Amino acid sequence: MSFLAQALADPLVEEVIVLGGGRTFVVREGVKRLLPEVIDTDSLRAFVDRLLAGTGRRLDLASPIVSAQLADGSRVHITGPPVTHPARMNVQIRKFVLAAGGLGRLIDLGSMPAAVAEELRSAMHSDRTVLVAGAPGAGKTTLINCLLSEVPPERRVVTCEEVFEISADLPDMTQMQTRDAGLDGGGEITLRDLVRSSLRQRPDRIVVGEVRGAEALDLLLALNAGCSGLATVHANSAVDALHKIVGYCVLAGQNVHVDYVQKALASVADLIVFLRRTPSGRFVDEVVRVTGVTDGEFRTEYRYRRSGDAA
Template identity: 45%
Template sequence: MTQLYPDRGLPTTSLVDRVRERLRADRTDPTAEPDAVARLAQAEVRRHNDVALARGAAPIDDEAARVREVLAAVTGYGPLQPYLDDPEIEELWINAPDKVFVARGGVSERVPVQLTDTTVRDLVERMLHSTGRRVDLSQPFVDASLPDGSRLHVVIGGIARRHWAVNIRKFVAGYRSLDRLVALGSLTPGAADLLRAAMRDGRSVLVSGATHAGKTTLLGALVGASPAGHRIVTVEETFELGVDAADLVAMQGRQPSLEGTGEITLRRLVKEALRMRPDRLVVGEVRDAEALDLLLALNTGVPGAATIHANSAVDALGRLAALPLLAGRNIDRGFVLHAVATSVDLVVHCERTDDGFRRVAEIIEPTGRIAGELPEVRSVYRAPGAGWTA
């Protein structure tokens, strides 16, 4: 007969099994009743120590730490949970079961975590359990929002070489205000006042930058600077903004079903958002033909805010003018250029420096005229050289 508690090892696995047995017997949902799980874990750790002392075996010295390990395995994400709980870690990714990395302050480092392919798949399934999304051979990629607002992206093995590739970008709420970004040195008080006034006055703002430059963080701060009475409608492929407002509707896209039906695209969400009487339409990221629908919305007088990948603020305008062409062959580039030049009021470009700091590098303002193949702009802000870590 196998002993439930090995008397001389580190019995975390057996403790986890025992807690799970009791949860099943009590028909307790660990995700819905975390306090009950914590009480069970604490009781099982103490029970183990009582048995160990009675038998002259080694007890668990740090009961609190062992309880945390059990909770991470039962209700959290196992060996990854301590890193997800660490407020200094902004991102975690898995290239292979024995190659796990995190990013702190924009700088990546490998961490001493040893997983297995089965463990990685089980963790992903647990993360996706409450999202209504799936990843399998028919759907080898997935984006999903975790309960704490973090974004999960997964590519299964076969598309990624050998092992599943997993990326978790955490939600860092403390940075999503303009005042906080000023305090961190990401932009000057004058630039923050400029952006705050733009949101107050209903001007449309485009946030640009490379990957991990802080675009979503800044967009969240801008939305947070909107007047209290404004009705805000946000649309995203996967919830990332995590903003809060008195009058807010947040929508995300949906993957197609196994039969290939039921997909909800960003284009559809933008169109639906316009029926909701928004004082401001927010698009998490413009990357495809939804750019056309956004421009049409801006030209009908609905203020907008969005992010876009670009190497500079000027490049962002050029990309915003090119993406609508993906909507069909009958889209006239001259119309799109004019729409960009007249409907976008400010472009805020973010960058990440070599040491991991993020900052607002420049802010430009289109003049409404076309200069060659791009809208004419004037510069209204240049960074003095400081930045933030997210």
């Protein structure tokens, strides 16, 4: 099992993916490759137990899907029996190779031009709401951390996450994460609970680590109460991210109308940043400003579109 320890210790490895005992992949400098080593089922289970020790999470038949943050800030996601085949426990560890050093670091890496960084910096300073969209692994959390480093120190920030991933050194920031239900079925704390709770904490900015469900409606209502926001969403483009948020809101409950959600979203969502992951790296692909809604369609202005290799 030393090969797993070596992979985790490699500063250039971004992700380790273990598929049962048969295959192990690592993503190193943006390139995924198969390792020749294998690990047996019992050793993998022992490795998982060591990973989860001290995280407050457990993997068993009652909780076969687990997400947790490790001591070094890495995120681990595990699926085990009965969700998976008994001999095919899956482990995915995502490391944060890039420390959040501000938007200047992303300029140096070629992830965005200076003009885009300046617009995003201005958005943070002027308390505007920014949504960050992209595929898994596109760098959304990294950008969130970099954006938070630009928030003025007198602002109060409250973050809501399923697993702690946001890392920012702000003088007035409260971080909250969800909690699974206990063995008796009680004690669950959802993202909706956290977003509602955040409003009682006098936030200047509410941050949702990943919007992917009914919490979108609670966030939208909070932003319309005068707070600014910062959130990520999985989407295929900047405009698609707007439609995803609308869909999540409509599915949140009865009597939630599309036209109301669209107008409310257009009034609070200032910028949508779409990130794209390519073989040559991760880049800001689009920056879109939302200007309103006409005949059921969002009016948008493209502030930036990346040219060149976007495939």
